[in-house]
Amino acid sequence: AQTVTQSQPEMSVQEAETVTLSCTYDTSESDYYLFWYKQPPSRQMILVIRQEAYKQQNATENRFSVNFQKAAKSFSLKISDSQLGDAAMYFCAYRSAYYGGSQGNLIFGKGTKLSVKP
Amino acid sequence: GAVVSQHPSRVICKSGTSVKIECRSLDFQATTMFWYRQFPKQSLMLMATSNEGSKATYEQGVEKDKFLINHASLTLSTLTVTSAHPEDSSFYICSAIAGLAVKNEQFFGPGTRLTVL
Numbered sequence: 001a002q003t004v005t006q007s008q009p010e011m012s013v014q015e016a017e018t019v020t021l022s023c024t025y026d027t028s029e030s031d032y033y034l035f036w037y038k039q040p041p042s043r044q045m046i047l048v049i050r051q052e053a054y055k056q057q058n059a060t061e062n063r064f065s066v067n068f069q070k071a072a073k074s075f076s077l078k079i080s081d082s083q084l085g086d087a088a089m090y091f092c093a094y095r096s097a098y099y100g101g102s103q104g105n106l107i108f109g110k111g112t113k114l115s116v117k118p
Numbered sequence: 119g120a121v122v123s124q125h126p127s128r129v130i131c132k133s134g135t136s137v138k139i140e141c142r143s144l145d146f147q148a149t150t151m152f153w154y155r156q157f158p159k160q161s162l163m164l165m166a167t168s169n170e171g172s173k174a175t176y177e178q179g180v181e182k183d184k185f186l187i188n189h190a191s192l193t194l195s196t197l198t199v200t201s202a203h204p205e206d207s208s209f210y211i212c213s214a215i216a217g218l219a220v221k222n223e224q225f226f227g228p229g230t231r232l233t234v235l
Contacts, residue, residue, distance in 0.1 A: 042228070043156075043209060043211075043228065043229045044226065044228050044229070045162075045211065045213075045226035047223065050223075091161060091162070104150060104215055104222075104224070105152050105164050105167055106152075106162075106164070106213075106224060107164075108161045108162045108163075109161065110160070110161045111160075111161050
């Protein structure tokens with residue numbers, strides 16, 4: 001079974017600075033997707049960034065980028081120029097790319113609570 | 119982006135009653151919907167996967183007779199918590215996928231906070 005581990009329960013960053021959130025995962029599959037989701041106090045899950053395992057290039061979305069190390073099974077999220085609105089819970093998630101198995105459900109890590117100091 | 123709604127957003131009920139939560143995909147047809155449960159300060163745990171027109175697949179440890187899921191149309195899935203008890207109090211989140219599940223993005227509903235007195 002696949003597992004996702006986030007070893008940082010809480011992180012703090014100064015506004016405008018850069019912060020990196022860690023995520024490791026375990027799987028025997030070779031094709032899969034990895035995600036970072038943001039959950040603000042409203043509890044609405046928001047997709048931040050997505051990485052396809054067969055793509056070597058790290059995904060980037062504006063101020064958000066990932067460092068995907070497939071061999072090490074590591075998938076960290078870097079937030080540049082942190083803003084007050086970035087404060088939230090961040091969940092790393094895994095999804096199999098093989099249809100008929102998990103049917104596409106997400107496996108989440110325990111989350112990292114990010115605080116942004118003004 | 120695609121929108122998924124949930125109703126109600128909050129519900130308070132007495133122990134022993136049943137509560138129905140609706141999950142709707144507003145601007146796309148959802149072949150697969152997922153129901154998650156989130157306890158305070160914890161992660162999302164998958165409860166069940168439902169495909170339109172077929173029985174839901176429940177995760178290990180989830181009582182299918184207690185958490186009834188009906189995915190009767192391509193835009194609506196319902197979760198009914200039967201004979202609710204205080205330990206069922208939680209935040210319930212649904213998500214929906216259009217088309218081939220493993221290829222497409224999951225869109226999440228805003229969640230339903232259930233409090234059982």
